Structures are given as C-alpha cells and as structure tokens.
Amino acid sequence: MRGIIKFRNWLPVFLLIFFIGCRAQPDRYKNGRLVITYWDKWTGFEAEAMKKVVELFNRSQSRYWVEYLPVSMIERRFLVATAGGDPPDVAGLFTPLVTTYAFYGSLMPLDEYCKKFGITEDNYIPVFWRACNYRGHIYALPTTPTTxxxxxxxxxxxxxxxxxxxxxxxxxxxxxxxxxxxxxxxxxxxxxxxxxxxxxxxxxxxxxxxxGARLWDGDKKILAxxxxxxxxxxxxxxxxxxxxxxxxxxxxxxxxxxxxxxxxxxxxxxxxxxxxxxxxxxxxxxxxxxxxxxxxxxxxxxxxxxxxxADCDVLVIPTGARHPDGAFEFIRFVQTQKVMEMLCMGQLKFSPLRQMSEEFLNTHPHPYLKTFIDLAFSPNARFVPQLPIWSQYNxxxxxxxxxxxxxLDTPEHALTIVQHKIQKIWNKCYRRLKFMEQHEQKNKRYALWRTLWSPARFDFSV
Amino acid sequence: MTTQEKRNLIKGLIFISPWIAGFLGFMLYPVVASFYYSLCEYNTLKPALFIGLWNYIDLLTDDIFWKSLWNTVYFALFALPLGQVVAIALAVLLNQRCVGRPIFRAIYFLPSLVPLVALAVIWLWIFNGEYGVLNHFLGWLRLKGPNWLGSTTWSKPALIIASLWTVGGAMIIYLASLQDVPRDLYESAELDGASGWHKFLYITLPLISPIIYFNVIIGVITTLQIFAVPYVMTGGGPARSTLFYTMYLYNNAFSFLRMGYASAMAWIMFVIILGATVIITRVSKSRVYYAGE
CATH class of the missing domain: 3.40.190.10 (Periplasmic binding protein-like II)
Structure with a gap:
C-alpha cells in the first residue's frame, strides 16, 4: 500500500505523459485517405460555396481528404501557426498579405507545381496573376477576385x-x-x-x-x-x-x-x-x-x-506544410474552370480566369458583373504596392x-512626412532584400548582422 | 532536513508540478523570451537576430512611440485621480443609511460587469455628435456639445469620461474598507463638535489610506495599459489622438511584424510602471496609516 505514493513508482507515468505530450502529430487518415488541412477566412454563404467545392474535391478522387476549417483573423492565426512550425497544408489569404509573407519566406513558391501541371499566366486575368507573383515567383493562386x-x-x-x-x-x-x-x-x-x-x-x-499616382517605383523609391x-x-x-x-x-x-x-x-x-x-x-x-x-x-x-x-482571395501553401503535394492537388482542382465558376457563382463574384463560360455569364445574378470584369481587364487595374512594409506604409x-x-495639415507636408519615414524603413528593408537575393542559398548570419549594424542606420537624411 | 522532510518536499513539489509547469511555460518563459527578443530583430517568421540595443535606440527616435506615450500619460493623469475621487465619493454615499441601499449598491456596481467591448459600443453612441445622448443633455444646459470622437481635441477627454464607467470595482473595495472604520471614532469626533466634512477628512481618509494606496497602484497599472475600449471605439483615431501605448505595441507586433520592437516597448512600459509604483510608494509612505502599527 505504501508503494502507491512512492515517487519512483510514479516516475514512469510522468515520463509517459510527458512524452505523449511531446510527440509530433502524426499524419491523419480518414477512410484511408490522407487528411489535408485547409484554413480559410470565409463565413456564411461564402463559406458554404467553398464547402461545396471541398466536398466535390473529396468525391473526385480517392487519395486525399480536405478538411475545411473556418478561421477568423486568419492573418494572425496563420502567422502564429507558421512561426510555430505547425501550419495548415492550405490557407486562404488576400493578395496584399502574399507579398509580406513571401518576403519573410513563409510561403512555398509554386513555380515548380505550376510548370508541372501547365498552369500559366495565360489562364488568368493578368492583374490577378501579377498580384500572386512576388519578385519573379508565384506564391499563390487566386480564388475569388474583386474590382x-x-x-x-x-x-x-x-x-x-x-x-x-x-x-x-x-x-x-x-x-x-x-x-x-x-x-x-x-x-x-x-x-x-x-x-x-x-x-x-x-x-x-x-x-x-x-x-495617376504609383506610391512606389517598384524598386528603391517610395513615392508618397x-x-x-x-x-x-x-x-x-x-x-x-x-x-x-x-x-x-x-x-x-x-x-x-x-x-x-x-x-x-x-x-x-x-x-x-x-x-x-x-x-x-x-x-x-x-x-x-x-x-x-x-x-x-x-x-x-x-x-x-x-x-x-483589384484584389483577390488566394490559396497558398505555407512553408513547413507537411503535405504540399496533396495541398497543390486541391489548389489545382479549384483552378479548373468549372470548379472556379461554381465557387465564384456561389460567392456572387466573377472568375479570375481569363475564360468564363457563357453559362456562367448568362446565369450570374449580379446585374453589373460585366462592368467589374471589364475593369479587371483594364490596363489601369491597380493593386496595392508589393511592399513587405505595406501595412506600415498604409x-x-x-x-x-x-x-x-x-x-490639421496640408497634403504636401503630411505626405512629405510619410515619404521620409517610410523611405527610411524601406531603405533598411531593401538592403536586407538585396542581401537575401545575393545569399539566397547560404544563410550567412554574420553578414546579415553586419548590414543591420552598418553606418547607414545612422542616416536620417533620406 | 531529515529524509522524511525531503521526501515530503519532493512529493509536495510533484503535487504542485502542474502549476509549476504552467508557471514556467506560460509565465516565466514568455517573460524571459520577450526580454531576449527585445534585443533582436524578430518578425516571428524568421529566426531572431541579435542586434543589441537597437530596438531601444530606434524607439527613442520614433515619433509615434512618443505620441502614444504622451496620449497614455495624458489619459492616466486625468482618468486615475478622477476615477479614485468618484469611487470614494460613491462609496461614501452608498455607505449612508438610506432606504434601498442594496439596490443602489447593485446599480452602481453593475456597469463594471458589462463586457468591455459591449461597453465601448454603448459609449460610441453616447458620444455621437449628432444623436448622442450626452450632447442631448448638454443641449438642455444650452451647451453645444462637440463631436466627441471625431475631433482630436475631444477624443481623449471622451475616453476619460468613459473610463469612469468602470469605477465599480474600486468602489466596492472602498465600501468594504469604510465599514472597517470604527464607529466610536466618529462618535467621539461628534462630541468634539466635528462637522461631516471634518470627520471625512480627519477620520475616514486616514483610516482608508492603505486602500487608497492599493487602488492607486492597481489604477496606475490598468490605466497605463488601456487597450480594449479605445481599440473598439476609435482604433487610435482621429489622427492618432487616441493611439495608446499598448495599441501601438499591438500594431507593431501583429500588423507590422516587428515583434522585437514590440517586446522592447513592453519592457519600457514595465520600467515605467515599476518606476511609478516606486514613486507612489515613497511619496505615500508617511501618509498611509496602518491601524495595526
């Protein structure tokens, strides 16, 4: 009886509990199919439309099972989950976020997959394809667009x-x-x-x-x-x-x-x-x-x-996602014309694909859909600058x-203050960007450290 | 320590180990980590990079940092004394013998139980320049109320007024302490011909001074960290006139992905609160009266 409260008798139990807690989450299977986790921001009828697509995907093949999880404040959750090393396999973000997350390396480039499955620029309304690109790589594929x-x-x-x-x-x-x-x-x-x-x-x-403002010259200069x-x-x-x-x-x-x-x-x-x-x-x-x-x-x-x-909801694969193949299989499925039109019709929006079927255009309930589509094809369709510091700039x-x-202020003065401040922040960021480009393969921590300490940090003149 | 005592100690520690694990994992580790990150360039997505004191140096030249600090100090300087005065006054009133006393006490405490976000939405409408009930009442006094939350001059005063809504907590503590003041002191004062005001000044206040001290310290901590109500009501606007310290910290951490910078801000706030507490303790030392001494 005394042995029951002796510590050493309980030690194995504690250790067992500890190690169960620490064990990495295993791959999950449902009916013998690999579960792909998918987070998105939608609620209400927009979520319903996406759920139908997910159901269709799960019926269409027998290898993967996509699990849709509606997530509020997705940008925060996505950030924390990715930083913590346990991101979902697929996530639904918005185009302005793609730049920031791509800059910090938390999105998987999809170039290889796109090449493999023949997904090219020609399939999309140009502005949406451009918004999914960052510095020559494609990091996301569109779902529902807007203008x-x-x-x-x-x-x-x-x-x-x-x-x-x-x-x-x-x-x-x-x-x-x-x-x-x-x-x-x-x-x-x-x-x-x-x-x-x-x-x-x-x-x-x-x-x-x-x-006719640009806000940014696409490279070094902020144009506030x-x-x-x-x-x-x-x-x-x-x-x-x-x-x-x-x-x-x-x-x-x-x-x-x-x-x-x-x-x-x-x-x-x-x-x-x-x-x-x-x-x-x-x-x-x-x-x-x-x-x-x-x-x-x-x-x-x-x-x-x-x-x-122009703005667009997109699907991305976070870096560290455990099943990128299955994730892209689902993303690819959404990019097919029929499925995309089903989704966009369900959400009462137009399709980001260049080709839209007669049936889609004729049966769509939105009375002014054509105006929005024409605007999307316009050469003057713009999106927010692809700056990783956009949220601060904004x-x-x-x-x-x-x-x-x-x-309280004149436009000239107020915007000049913005210009100086953001240019200074961008200069720092830009140096890092250039550095990363030069040392994409080798992570030379010491040199990066030096760029942060460089005398340019004292440069307040701009 | 005998063997038996050692065993008991170990067993005791094992029994409280869930708490210890929680404390280490969810309190101590984050606190230590945030200090380390405050010395790093850290955006959560890339490994932290040690940069020494640069976050702190950058903060010194960050005008939004100073602006948010000023807003917070402004708010605290008015909201804290006002809140304590109102709480004491209410507690004294609710301590009088009158009909329906429990009901009054409940009524005055009730607002403190309203969730902060719901409270913020209510005040949003109270302060409405066009339809707001506050301006309606001011109209009775032939005053033209401002557009409280739409003007940079009135947005902070509006939030200070709104903060009075939650004095209920401090009030209850004062009320409890008032009941501890011995009745015989009042009786002897009455025999000496003291007026009501004198009784309050020379008997009540000294005897509840430890409670005032406690409430002021708690008040400093909460007012300097005000977040939820202005976050919902104004989001920091107009033109950053209600951007408080914690809101700017939050923006840095989660919108601008500058976690190291935000951690540095958190530590500066810690030092400010610590300093304020030390000063208040020093100043009040000779003025706080403990009956036991």
Missing amino acids: LALHWNKKLFREAGLDPERPPKTLQELDEMAERLTRRDKNGRIIQMGFLPNEPTWYVTEWGFWF NEEPNIRAYRWAQSYSKKYGVGAVQNFRGGFGSFSSAQNPFFSGKVAMTLQGVWMYNFIKNYAPDMEWGVAPFPSAVPGLENVTI DELYNAFDRVWLQ
Whole structure:
C-alpha cells in the first residue's frame, strides 16, 4: 500500500505523459485517405460555396481528404501557426498579405507545381496573376477576385434633377453632382451627401491611383509625396473644406455599420460610393428596393480610364506544410474552370480566369458583373504596392489622410512626412532584400548582422 | 532536513508540478523570451537576430512611440485621480443609511460587469455628435456639445469620461474598507463638535489610506495599459489622438511584424510602471496609516 505514493513508482507515468505530450502529430487518415488541412477566412454563404467545392474535391478522387476549417483573423492565426512550425497544408489569404509573407519566406513558391501541371499566366486575368507573383515567383493562386467601381443611387439622382442613368464621367463632374446631391435641413445640418471620399474608409490611402499616382517605383523609391498623390489628397481635403469639417464629421457620426440597413449608402445618406463586386449581395439583403447602378469610378486625369483597385482571395501553401503535394492537388482542382465558376457563382463574384463560360455569364445574378470584369481587364487595374512594409506604409498614409481631412495639415507636408519615414524603413528593408537575393542559398548570419549594424542606420537624411 | 522532510518536499513539489509547469511555460518563459527578443530583430517568421540595443535606440527616435506615450500619460493623469475621487465619493454615499441601499449598491456596481467591448459600443453612441445622448443633455444646459470622437481635441477627454464607467470595482473595495472604520471614532469626533466634512477628512481618509494606496497602484497599472475600449471605439483615431501605448505595441507586433520592437516597448512600459509604483510608494509612505502599527 505504501508503494502507491512512492515517487519512483510514479516516475514512469510522468515520463509517459510527458512524452505523449511531446510527440509530433502524426499524419491523419480518414477512410484511408490522407487528411489535408485547409484554413480559410470565409463565413456564411461564402463559406458554404467553398464547402461545396471541398466536398466535390473529396468525391473526385480517392487519395486525399480536405478538411475545411473556418478561421477568423486568419492573418494572425496563420502567422502564429507558421512561426510555430505547425501550419495548415492550405490557407486562404488576400493578395496584399502574399507579398509580406513571401518576403519573410513563409510561403512555398509554386513555380515548380505550376510548370508541372501547365498552369500559366495565360489562364488568368493578368492583374490577378501579377498580384500572386512576388519578385519573379508565384506564391499563390487566386480564388475569388474583386474590382472596385462607382455605385450610385438612381432615386437620389432623380430627386436632385440629375439623369439617373448617367453617372459622372470625370472627377470634376462627380464633384459637381455631389454638390447637387447634398441636402441640408432648415438648421443647416447636412442630411444627405452626394459623395464622401472617406465613406467607406477602406480605400482612402489609394485615391492616388485615380490621379495617376504609383506610391512606389517598384524598386528603391517610395513615392508618397509624388505630385499625383498630393493632388489626390488635396481633392479629398476639398470635401471637408467645402462642406465644413465639423458638419461632415457630425454627419458621418450618424452612419451605421457597413453590413446593416443603416449603411449610409443603403439608407440614402450618401448617393455615390466606391465599392466592390460584393456590394450586390449586401444591397440584396439590406436594401432590396434600392435602384442602383455601377460604372467605372471616374479619374482625375484625361485619358486615364477605367482605373480600379483589384484584389483577390488566394490559396497558398505555407512553408513547413507537411503535405504540399496533396495541398497543390486541391489548389489545382479549384483552378479548373468549372470548379472556379461554381465557387465564384456561389460567392456572387466573377472568375479570375481569363475564360468564363457563357453559362456562367448568362446565369450570374449580379446585374453589373460585366462592368467589374471589364475593369479587371483594364490596363489601369491597380493593386496595392508589393511592399513587405505595406501595412506600415498604409498606416502612415491613413494618418496623413486623417490630418489632411481634419484640416490639421496640408497634403504636401503630411505626405512629405510619410515619404521620409517610410523611405527610411524601406531603405533598411531593401538592403536586407538585396542581401537575401545575393545569399539566397547560404544563410550567412554574420553578414546579415553586419548590414543591420552598418553606418547607414545612422542616416536620417533620406 | 531529515529524509522524511525531503521526501515530503519532493512529493509536495510533484503535487504542485502542474502549476509549476504552467508557471514556467506560460509565465516565466514568455517573460524571459520577450526580454531576449527585445534585443533582436524578430518578425516571428524568421529566426531572431541579435542586434543589441537597437530596438531601444530606434524607439527613442520614433515619433509615434512618443505620441502614444504622451496620449497614455495624458489619459492616466486625468482618468486615475478622477476615477479614485468618484469611487470614494460613491462609496461614501452608498455607505449612508438610506432606504434601498442594496439596490443602489447593485446599480452602481453593475456597469463594471458589462463586457468591455459591449461597453465601448454603448459609449460610441453616447458620444455621437449628432444623436448622442450626452450632447442631448448638454443641449438642455444650452451647451453645444462637440463631436466627441471625431475631433482630436475631444477624443481623449471622451475616453476619460468613459473610463469612469468602470469605477465599480474600486468602489466596492472602498465600501468594504469604510465599514472597517470604527464607529466610536466618529462618535467621539461628534462630541468634539466635528462637522461631516471634518470627520471625512480627519477620520475616514486616514483610516482608508492603505486602500487608497492599493487602488492607486492597481489604477496606475490598468490605466497605463488601456487597450480594449479605445481599440473598439476609435482604433487610435482621429489622427492618432487616441493611439495608446499598448495599441501601438499591438500594431507593431501583429500588423507590422516587428515583434522585437514590440517586446522592447513592453519592457519600457514595465520600467515605467515599476518606476511609478516606486514613486507612489515613497511619496505615500508617511501618509498611509496602518491601524495595526
């Protein structure tokens, strides 16, 4: 009896528990098929559409079993899981994240696989293929894409005495229409606005694209205070100047959340807005009686036509994924025209593939799908700069926008501050990038250490 | 130590080993690791690279760091004293004998139980410039309320006001301590003709001073680390006027992938809080009265 509480009798049990805890997770099999784990961000009907694709894949072959796991805040989870060495086999991200993760080496290049299975640039709408590439390697393949376009409320146009079928063709015209569409109550408070550059706030840092700005030269130089970008910020600032900062801020305070009937566009508080292909679904749910139209958002520069921001959901294989072959098998399956169209139809978007079947185009419920597709093919379809430090750059641009919008600063000054700050950060990053290119094979820690200590760190002049 | 004692010690340690393992794995290791990473260039995806004190040196020239630190200190300087005064005042009021006292106590404590995110959303609407109930009340006083969260001048005061919502916790502690103040002291003071205010100043305050000391220390720690409410309400805006220290730390760690930099920030915050605690302890030494001494 005494032996029961003796430590040495329990030692093997402790050790056993310890080693079970430490044992690496084995390959899992389901009905004799290797399980491929797949994380994605979607919920609701978008997740349902993807689940159907997964089911179809699992039925289509007998070697792999894809397990779909919806994951919120996927960028954080993906980061932690990859850093911890236990990533999923496939993950669904967005294109701006591809750059950052590829830069840090946490995505597997898919060039070999693409070559093996004949997946080439020619299969895709160019802008989406480009967005999946980083420094000459393909790191992701698209799932559902979007482009942005002007959405306008036809009823409000009619009430303001404008032709409801004629959207603005130039930015100047948009400003004039916006003025006619703005109404105030008898106390002078704004009750309706034609347009607001920061409704929604999602794209305020990218208005420069409609003025011909580039934000980055593709190599060494950050272009935050390039003339076209300054003009874009000046244009945005003209709105809070014209209508009054206080009045506009108060008016914005009354806006409800995006996915609700109190969304200012659905409730008729704002007559024109820049939105993506998904807007149809939200209008259907929250403002089914609304009369609306879609057109390319007008640009500020004559000749610069069909400017849009293209963005794409993508599938990637993280570095350290244990079953890359099975993972790519699934990704490849999604890239076939039939499956892709099923997925994109389910999510009410267009397909990133160059070829879209007649049936897909004819039966798609979105009334303005063609406009979005044309925009995607436009040579002026842009995406955010492929900078690994984009989130920081974007944060600085956003702050500059805030300051300019609140009339606390001039566009020139605010953007020059951004320029200096981000250029300095990029210089450091750029040195590392060049270093990595030179020493891609050999990991010379000492030399990398030296680049970080180099006197250039003291260089504040930029 | 006899053999028996040694055995007992070992057994005891084994019995608390789950806690020890948890402490080592989830507390001590992360703390030590974060210190090491604060001396590294570390983005979680690549191995950490030792760079000495560069993160700390870079922080000194980072204007957002200073801005966020200033915002946090500004917030703490107002929110902390205001919170303690309100908590003591409420505790004194709720300590009076009156009808329905338990109900009042429950009402004033209740807001502290509201989840922080729900609270943030409620305050978002209270502060609304157009439809907000606060500006509505100010309108009764013929005052025109500002657009609280849309202006760089008023966003921090708004958050300070909102922080009063959670004084319930401190209030309950004060209430408990008030009941420990011996009644006979008040009675003898009354015999000497002391007024209510004098009784509060010369009897109540000295006797609850250890509790004030405790609440102030806890308050320093929580106000300097404010995160959830402004994160939901303003996200740091407008124009970074409500970007608090922990929010900038969080952005560095998870948005900008600068984990080493964020770790350095965490350690600077630790030193600041430690310093504040030491100063408060020094200053209050002669003013805190312990009945037992």
